[in-house]
Amino acid sequence: xxxxxxxxxxxxxxxxxxxxxxxxxxxxxGFYVLLLIAYFRSKNEAAWLTLFLVISDGFWGYFNNxxxxxxxxxxxxxxxxxxxxxxxxxxxxxxLTVAEPPFYNIFLKVLGVYLLFLIAQGYLLxxxxxxNVQFRMVKxxxxxxxxxxxxxLFQTEQDFRECFRYFFPLAFLALFAQVFTITxxxxxxxxxxxxxxxxxxxxxxxxxxxxxxxxxxxVLLSFFGALFYLAxxxxxxxxxxxxxxxxxxxxxxxxxxTRGWLLGMSFxxxxxxxxxxxxxxxxxxxxxLILIGIIGGLLMMPVVGKQFTNAFKRLTTLEALAGGDxxxxxxxxxxxxxxxxxxxxxxxxxxxxxxxxxxxFKYADFHVGNQTILLHxxxxxxxxxxxxxxxxxxxxxxxxxxxxxxxxxxxxxLVFVVFFPGWFMIHSSSGQAFxxxxxxxxxxxxxxxxxxxxxxxxxxxxxxxSGTTAPPPEVDxxxxxxx
Numbered sequence: 001x002x003x004x005x006x007x008x009x010x011x012x013x014x015x016x017x018x019x020x021x022x023x024x025x026x027x028x029x030g031f032y033v034l035l036l037i038a039y040f041r042s043k044n045e046a047a048w049l050t051l052f053l054v055i056s057d058g059f060w061g062y063f064n065n066x067x068x069x070x071x072x073x074x075x076x077x078x079x080x081x082x083x084x085x086x087x088x089x090x091x092x093x094x095x096l097t098v099a100e101p102p103f104y105n106i107f108l109k110v111l112g113v114y115l116l117f118l119i120a121q122g123y124l125l126x127x128x129x130x131x132n133v134q135f136r137m138v139k140x141x142x143x144x145x146x147x148x149x150x151x152x153l154f155q156t157e158q159d160f161r162e163c164f165r166y167f168f169p170l171a172f173l174a175l176f177a178q179v180f181t182i183t184x185x186x187x188x189x190x191x192x193x194x195x196x197x198x199x200x201x202x203x204x205x206x207x208x209x210x211x212x213x214x215x216x217x218x219v220l221l222s223f224f225g226a227l228f229y230l231a232x233x234x235x236x237x238x239x240x241x242x243x244x245x246x247x248x249x250x251x252x253x254x255x256x257x258t259r260g261w262l263l264g265m266s267f268x269x270x271x272x273x274x275x276x277x278x279x280x281x282x283x284x285x286x287x288x289l290i291l292i293g294i295i296g297g298l299l300m301m302p303v304v305g306k307q308f309t310n311a312f313k314r315l316t317t318l319e320a321l322a323g324g325d326x327x328x329x330x331x332x333x334x335x336x337x338x339x340x341x342x343x344x345x346x347x348x349x350x351x352x353x354x355x356x357x358x359x360x361f362k363y364a365d366f367h368v369g370n371q372t373i374l375l376h377x378x379x380x381x382x383x384x385x386x387x388x389x390x391x392x393x394x395x396x397x398x399x400x401x402x403x404x405x406x407x408x409x410x411x412x413x414l415v416f417v418v419f420f421p422g423w424f425m426i427h428s429s430s431g432q433a434f435x436x437x438x439x440x441x442x443x444x445x446x447x448x449x450x451x452x453x454x455x456x457x458x459x460x461x462x463x464x465x466s467g468t469t470a471p472p473p474e475v476d477x478x479x480x481x482x483x
Contacts, residue, residue, distance in 0.1 A: 009047050009166055013054060017062050021194050032070055032081055040088050045153045046162035048085075049444060054170065056082040056441030057217045060177045061187030061198060076135050082440025083142055090145045093152035102151050102454035103395060107388050114384055115141065115436050118377055122356030125349070137356045143443025144436075150447040157459050160452045161236060164225040168237070168245050171222040174215040175248040178255045179298060182210050182307050204303050209310040213256035216431075217445045220423065223249040223265060224449070228415045231276050233408035240286060247291040251298070257311040260429030268422030275418055276411045342371040346378075353378030356437075369432030377436055385434060389424075392450065393417050399457055402464065409460045416453050 019031035039048045055063045069078035102108070119141070127133065154160050181187050185203055190196065200212035213219075226245040229237050246269070253261040298304045345363045346353065353376050354360040364372050373382050393416060400413035427433040438446060 003165070005044070005047060006166065006169065009050065012047075012051060013059070016051070016055065016068075017059075020068055021062065021189075029070060032068070036081070036084050036088060039085065040092065046159065046166060049089075049153075049163060049448075050166040050170075052082055052085040053217065053441060053444045054215070056080070056439065056444065057215050059170075059215060060173070061181075061189030061196070061214075062194065064196070073135075076132060079139070080440060082444075083139060086143050086145050086149070086440055086443060089149040089153060093149040096152040098152055098155060100458055102451060103457055104388065104392055104450070104454065107391055108147065111384060111388060111436070114377070114381060115144070118353070118355040118381070118436055120355070121352060122354070122360065125354055125357040125359065127357050133358070133361075136361070140356070140437035143438040143440045146443040146447030147450065150451040151454065154451065155455065157452075157455050160448070160455060161229075163448065164222070164229065164237075167218060167222040167225055168241070170215060170218045171226075171245045171248045171252075174219050175252045175255075177214040178212065178252050179301070179304060181212055182255065183301055183303050187212075204307050204310070207306075207310075209257050209313075210255070210307050211257055213252065213258055213261070216261075217441055219249045219252050220426070221445065221448065223268075224415070224419050224423075227268070227272050227276075227419060228412055231272075231411035231415050233406070233411070240290070243286050243290045247294050250291065251294055254311055255304075255307055257307075258430055260426050263429070264422035264425035266422075267425060268419045271418035271421070272415065276414050338365050338368045339371050341365065342368055342375050346371070346375040349378065350374075351378045352380055366432040367430075369427045369434065372432055373435060381436065385436075389420065389434075392453065393420055396453055396457060399460055403460060407460075407463075409456060409463070413456060413460060 015031075016035065019028050023031065039052075042048060055068050058064060066078065066080065068081045070081060070084065071078045072084075073079075119137070122137070127137070154163075177188055180191075181201060182204055184191065185201055187196075187198055187201060190198070190201070198212070200210065202208040202210055204210050222245055226237075226242040226249070229235075230239060230242050250265055250269070253265050342363055342365050345359065353374060354363075355376065360376050363375060366372060370382070373385065377385075396413045396416045400410050400417075403410040403413075423433065433442065434446070
């Protein structure tokens with residue numbers, strides 16, 4: 001039986017698609033305004049966060065950059081609806097208090113001070129006074145408010161768990177979109193009447209390699225969430241369901257032929273099996289069987305089999321990279337073209353970078369994440385970010401070590417530690433994820449991850465202090481728990 005809240009969510013998502021692409025401009029604007037009012041009055045934070053994350057992340061070829069916008073200020077470019085969500089969430093959060101700030105709160109304040117420095121430095125090194133440029137800088141910084149809002153709007157592990165109830169089904173829809181595009185040569189949005197060209201829609205039948213990837217942030221979040229709830233001994237999701245989510249996410253990455261994603265997710269999964277699942281035969285066998293079942297079903301379609309071959313060949317080009325070929329067999333330009341352009345400009349101000357200056361906006365390249373961090377914030381900014389990441393994950397690791405053997409959160413805390421290096425590999429090789437700025441989707445993504453860790457950390461401390469590991473009364477636990 002389908003969950004009523006899930007049905008309502010997908011109806012709302014469908015209504016947003018209809019309004020955005022099939023209604024006249026005035027009706028579309030009215031719908032967006034009503035949507036924001038409905039969110040502001042609602043208490044179902046998980047559903048609305050998921051909706052605005054989907055809108056900011058893209059879905060089936062819908063919700064591309066600058067397609068879901070409101071023209072709020074005359075003379076300035078339209079504003080993405082995700083920015084309005086960030087603003088409203090901050091207003092709602094302002095009304096609430098937290099019993100205990102996130103454990104990294106002091107570190108976050110240090111990063112906030114450095115962010116203010118980067119803004120000031122941008123003006124000193126030259127930032128155009130044109131209103132649209134100033135507006136662009138504000139839009140870059142504004143989504144970081146999610147690090148303030150989420151700890152107030154989502155204060156318990158159960159609050160975050162509700163988000164993952166919405167995330168997991170979207171993993172299967174992302175995989176469906178991959179298979180649909182490979183087999184038909186068009187996105188689901190094109191098939192349903194939105195006539196838009198996409199660079200990644202190719203004819204795989206004729207030997208071309210498909211490179212599309214749908215709902216990337218949702219894929220990564222659902223992958224992380226499935227690992228977390230597999231490690232959590234207080235079961236709230238059927239283990240086989242979580243294995244299927246992992247398999248679907250992994251196949252989405254593989255079918256995209258994106259090497260960085262495949263390596264990052266493989267790294268996280270392997271380390272999860274080694275250090276948390278400890279190669280539990282039942283878990284490994286279940287994951288393998290589900291993955292084999294999905295692969296077998298997909299290979300029944302010949303064109304998908306061709307994409308499998310193409311994706312595998314693209315992965316083998318890493319051997320050329322390891323041998324010193326920076327182009328990885330002429331399939332990679334990050335190291336020999338993009339990186340030198342960014343690093344040459346960074347070398348002019350290496351310690352603090354260029355801040356939010358015109359030079360940064362001109363030379364920033366989000367395909368090379370670490371180099372762009374250096375360009376923007378310099379060595380000092382990169383060190384501060386690195387110290388925050390180390391402090392955050394070491395704190396969770398240490399807290400896990402303090403918990404007794406068999407505690408339901410002991411392994412769950414370690415999921416953050418094994419997942420993050422894989423995420424950082426994706427950031428380093430396939431597209432920037434970490435920075436002193438974000439778009440709305442990135443702000444939601446980062447806010448969820450770091451604030452969720454703080455909520456789990458606080459819960460584990462409370463349970464250790466009280467000597468209890470009992471779940472909340474409303475949670476249906478352990479019916480399908482693995483030993």
